[in-house]
Amino acid sequence: xxxxxxxxxxxxxxxxSRIAGLFSGRGFNxxxxxxxxxxxxxxxxxxxxxRGDERIIEQITKQLNKLINIIKxxxxxxxPFVERELALIKVSASPSVRMEIMxxxxxxxxxxxxxxxxxxxxxxxxxxxxxxxxxSMLKPFGIIETARTGSVALRREFQGKT
Amino acid sequence: MERAIxxxxxxxxxxxxxxxxxxxxxxxxxxxSGGEILICALLDEGVDTIFGFxxxxxxxxxxxxxxxxELRHILIKHEQGGTHAAxxxxxxxxxxxxxxxxxxxxxxxxxxxIATAFMDSIPLIILTGQVPFAMMGNDAFQEADIIGVTRPxxxxxxxxxxxxxxxxxxxxxxxxxTTGKPGPVLIDLPKDMVAQKGYYNRLKKMKIRGYNxxxxxxxxxxxxxxxxxxxxxxxxxxxxxGVNFGNASAELTELVEKSNxxxxxxxxxxxxxxxxxxxxxxxxxxxGTWAANMAVSExxxxxxxxxxxxxxxxxxxxxxxxxxxKIHIDIDPASISKNVTxxxxxxxxxxxxxxxLTELVExxxxxxxxxxxxSWKEAHPLKYAHRDDTIMPxxxxxxxxxxxxxxxxxxxxxxxxQMWTAQFYKFNRPRSLLSxxxxxxxxxxxxxxxxxxxxxxxxxxxxxxxDGGFQMxxxxxxTAVKYKIPVKLAIINNSFLxxxxxxxxxxFDKRYSHTYLKDSNPDFVKLAxxxxxxxxxxxxxREVVPTLQKAMxxxxxxxxxxxxxxxxxNVFPMVPAGAALYEMIEDEN
Ligand SMILES: Cc1ncc(C[n+]2csc(CCOP(=O)(O)OP(=O)(O)O)c2C)c(N)n1
Numbered sequence: 001x002x003x004x005x006x007x008x009x010x011x012x013x014x015x016x017s018r019i020a021g022l023f024s025g026r027g028f029n030x031x032x033x034x035x036x037x038x039x040x041x042x043x044x045x046x047x048x049x050x051r052g053d054e055r056i057i058e059q060i061t062k063q064l065n066k067l068i069n070i071i072k073x074x075x076x077x078x079x080p081f082v083e084r085e086l087a088l089i090k091v092s093a094s095p096s097v098r099m100e101i102m103x104x105x106x107x108x109x110x111x112x113x114x115x116x117x118x119x120x121x122x123x124x125x126x127x128x129x130x131x132x133x134x135x136s137m138l139k140p141f142g143i144i145e146t147a148r149t150g151s152v153a154l155r156r157e158f159q160g161k162t
Numbered sequence: 163m164e165r166a167i168x169x170x171x172x173x174x175x176x177x178x179x180x181x182x183x184x185x186x187x188x189x190x191x192x193x194x195s196g197g198e199i200l201i202c203a204l205l206d207e208g209v210d211t212i213f214g215f216x217x218x219x220x221x222x223x224x225x226x227x228x229x230x231x232e233l234r235h236i237l238i239k240h241e242q243g244g245t246h247a248a249x250x251x252x253x254x255x256x257x258x259x260x261x262x263x264x265x266x267x268x269x270x271x272x273x274x275x276i277a278t279a280f281m282d283s284i285p286l287i288i289l290t291g292q293v294p295f296a297m298m299g300n301d302a303f304q305e306a307d308i309i310g311v312t313r314p315x316x317x318x319x320x321x322x323x324x325x326x327x328x329x330x331x332x333x334x335x336x337x338x339x340t341t342g343k344p345g346p347v348l349i350d351l352p353k354d355m356v357a358q359k360g361y362y363n364r365l366k367k368m369k370i371r372g373y374n375x376x377x378x379x380x381x382x383x384x385x386x387x388x389x390x391x392x393x394x395x396x397x398x399x400x401x402x403x404g405v406n407f408g409n410a411s412a413e414l415t416e417l418v419e420k421s422n423x424x425x426x427x428x429x430x431x432x433x434x435x436x437x438x439x440x441x442x443x444x445x446x447x448x449x450g451t452w453a454a455n456m457a458v459s460e461x462x463x464x465x466x467x468x469x470x471x472x473x474x475x476x477x478x479x480x481x482x483x484x485x486x487x488k489i490h491i492d493i494d495p496a497s498i499s500k501n502v503t504x505x506x507x508x509x510x511x512x513x514x515x516x517x518x519l520t521e522l523v524e525x526x527x528x529x530x531x532x533x534x535x536x537s538w539k540e541a542h543p544l545k546y547a548h549r550d551d552t553i554m555p556x557x558x559x560x561x562x563x564x565x566x567x568x569x570x571x572x573x574x575x576x577x578x579x580q581m582w583t584a585q586f587y588k589f590n591r592p593r594s595l596l597s598x599x600x601x602x603x604x605x606x607x608x609x610x611x612x613x614x615x616x617x618x619x620x621x622x623x624x625x626x627x628x629d630g631g632f633q634m635x636x637x638x639x640x641t642a643v644k645y646k647i648p649v650k651l652a653i654i655n656n657s658f659l660x661x662x663x664x665x666x667x668x669x670f671d672k673r674y675s676h677t678y679l680k681d682s683n684p685d686f687v688k689l690a691x692x693x694x695x696x697x698x699x700x701x702x703x704r705e706v707v708p709t710l711q712k713a714m715x716x717x718x719x720x721x722x723x724x725x726x727x728x729x730x731x732n733v734f735p736m737v738p739a740g741a742a743l744y745e746m747i748e749d750e751n
Contacts (some may be wrong), residue, residue, distance in 0.1 A: 017313060021313050062495050066494070066496055068317070068338060068373045071372040109733065
C-alpha cells in the first residue's frame with residue numbers, strides 16, 4: 001500500500017545522497033520525493049511516498065532513522081494529514097478547444113498562468129489523486145509537458161476531538 | 163612485556179629537532195595546521211596506533227607524524243591490508259581502529275576492508291587524503307569521490323572543508339563509530355585544509371542531533387521477556403557477535419547459568435560463552451552442530467541476543483524455528499523483525515539489558531529438554547576420520563586449540579578452514595575469534611591478525627588461513643617482519659579453493675572448475691623466508707605438534723607453518739543451500 005513519510009534532517013548533500021542510496025541500495029520503491037527547507041535554519045523536510053508491505057515500510061522508517069543526520073521520521077499514513085502537490089501542465093490548445101479546457105480548469109480550481117496561440121499552461125494544486133485526475137481529463141487535448149513537485153505533507157493538528 | 167614494535171625512524175640521527183615530546187604543546191588559543199590538529203585529536207581520543215600508507219596529499223600529515231613518536235604508525239604494504247589490520251586491532255582491543263590512506267587509489271583500496279567492518283559492525287576510522295578542495299570534482303590527479311564510493315558501507319562520513327571544524331569532526335567520528343551499533347566512519351581530508359592553520363576546537367559535551375542510540379531496554383519489554391523465559395519448556399539462547407563485541411560475555415554467562423538454559427552461538431558469537439560450558443551446544447547454522455540446529459528447530463522459546471538472523475544462520479526462512487516464540491535483544495532497531503518476525507523485541511545495549519533480565523528470571527523446569535539436548539550432543543558430536551599418513555585439517559586445528567589452551571586470539575580467513583576453526587577450536591574467552599562473518603572476505607585473516615597482535619601484545623595470536631585466501635594479502639608478511647609482530651600463521655594448504663571445491667564436489671559432480679591451486683601456488687616456505695620470516699612445512703601428522711611447539715617459542719616475529727593437508731576433506735555437518743536447519747546432512751553418505 002501507499003505510504004507518505006515525512007523526514008526532517010540536517011540539510012547537506014551527503015544526507016540527501018544517503019537517503020537516495022538507502023532506497024536504491026535496499027531496493028525500496030520511491031513514487032515521489034519532494035524536498036525543501038523546514039521551519040528552522042539548516043533543517044530540511046522531505047516528503048516521500050512509497051509502497052510496500054508492513055515489513056518493508058518498517059524497514060524503510062528504521063533505516064532512515066539510523067542515518068546520523070536525520071532528526072525525525074514520521075509515517076503519516078495512519079494519521080490524519082494534509083497533502084498537496086503542485087503541477088504545471090502545458091496543453092495544446094488551439095482557439096477552438098480553449099473554452100473547453102478552461103472549463104476543466106475551473107472545475108479543478110486550477111489557474112492558467114501562460115498562454116500562447118497554440119498552448120495553455122495550467123497551474124494546479126491538490127492531492128496526487130486530483131492531479132492525476134486532471135491530467136487524464138486534459139490528455140485528449142494533447143499534453144505537451146508536465147512538471148510535478150511530488151507530494152508535500154504535514155500532520156493535521158485539529159482532529160475534531162479533544 | 164617488551165615492546166617489540168618500534169616506530170622510530172630506522173636511524174634516529176636522521177631526525178632533525180626530534181625532541182622527546184615532538185611538537186611543543188600548543189597553547190589552546192594558538193593556531194595549528196590541520197595536520198597537527200588531526201594528530202592531536204587522535205591522541206586525545208586515546209589512539210596509540212594507526213595503520214597507514216603515505217601519498218601526495220598526505221605529506222603534511224606525515225610530516226606531523228614524523229615529529230610525534232607517541233603516535234605509533236605502522237606502515238602497511240597495501241591499504242586493504244591496513245584497513246583489515248585496523249579492523250583486527252579494533253576487534254581484539256575493543257577500541258576503534260584507525261587507518262590513514264592517500265586520495266584516489268589509496269582510498270579505493272580500503273573499500274573491501276570498510277565493507278568487511280561494516281557488515282560485522284566494527285568501529286573503524288578511515289582517514290582519507292583528498293585533492294585540494296578547489297580541485298574537487300575536476301577529475302584531478304588521484305581524485306576519487308570516496309565519500310560517494312563508500313556511502314553504503316559506512317555508518318557515517320565527513321568531508322572536512324573548514325580546518326576549524328576538524329577537531330570536532332574527529333571527536334564526533336569516534337563517538338559515532340564506537341557507540342550504538344558500531345561501524346566504520348570515514349573522514350575525507352582535502353590537502354589544502356590539512357595545510358591551513360586553524361583552531362583545534364573540541365566539544366565539551368558530545369551531542370549529535372539525530373543520533374541518540376538507545377542504551378537501556380524498555381523495562382516493560384524486559385519483564386515480558388522474563389515472564390516468557392520463566393514459562394518456557396524448551397528455551398534456547400541464540401547468541402551473536404553483539405555479545406562478544408559488546409563486552410557482555412560475563413553478563414550473558416550469568417544469565418545462562420542462573421536460568422540454566424542452553425545456548426548456541428553464531429560464528430561471531432563464539433567465545434561469548436566458554437566452549438566447554440555444559441550448557442553450550444556449539445555453533446548453529448550452515449555448518450553448525452546437530453544439537454544446536456535441532457535445538458533451534460524444536461525450541462518453544464528462542465532468545466536471540468546480539469544476533470541478526472543472517473541467512474547463513476537461519477537456513478530456509480520458512481523452516482526456521484517455526485515452533486518458537488521469539489525474544490530479540492539488539493542495539494539496532496532495524497535488525498529487529500528484518501528477516502524473522504519477533505514477538506518480544508528489546509532494543510538496547512545487551513550489556514545493559516542482560517543484567518536486568520537476569521534479575522527477573524528464575525530457573526524454569528526444563529530437565530526433559532536438557533536431557534534431550536544431551537542425548538543429541540552425545541549421539542551427534544562433531545567428528546572427522548583421523549588418518550596416520552595424511553594430515554587432516556581438523557587435526558591441525560584441534561592441536562592448535564590444545565597447545566594454546568583455547569586462550570589465543572584466532573584470526574581466520576574465509577573458507578573451509580574458517581568453519582573447521584569454528585568447530586574444532588575450543589574458545590574460552592570473548593573477542594577471541596576474529597573472522598569476516600558478514601562479508602566473507604578472503605584476504606582478511608593475515609592482516610587482521612597483524613592488527614590484533616599489535617593491539618594485544620599480551621595475547622597469543624594465531625592466524626588460520628587457506629592457501630587461496632592467504633595469497634590475497636600475503637604481502638603483509640613484510641609488515642609483520644618489519645615490526646617484529648609475533649603472529650603465528652597456519653596455512654591449511656589443501657591445494658584447492660577448498661570451500662568452493664566442496665560445493666563443486668557435492669552439487670556439480672566434481673567438476674572442479676578453476677579451484678585447483680597446486681599448479682600455481684608458491685612455495686610458501688620460501689616465500690616467507692624471502693620476507694625474513696621463520697617458516698616450516700609440515701607434511702606428516704606426527705610433525706604437527708612438535709612444529710606448533712617450536713612456533714610457540716618464536717616471539718620476535720611472525721612464523722609461517724605450511725600444513726600440507728588432505729586435499730579433498732569436506733566441512734560437515736552442513737545445511738545445503740535452500741534447506742532448513744533440521745534438514746542438515748551429517749556426512750558424505
Ligand atoms: C575476496 C573473495 N573472493 C572469493 C570468495 C569466494 N570464496 C569463498 S571460500 C573460497 C575458497 C577459499 O579457499 P582457500 O583460501 O584455499 O581456503 P579453504 O576453503 O581451502 O580452506 C572462495 C573462493 C570470497 N569469499 N572472497
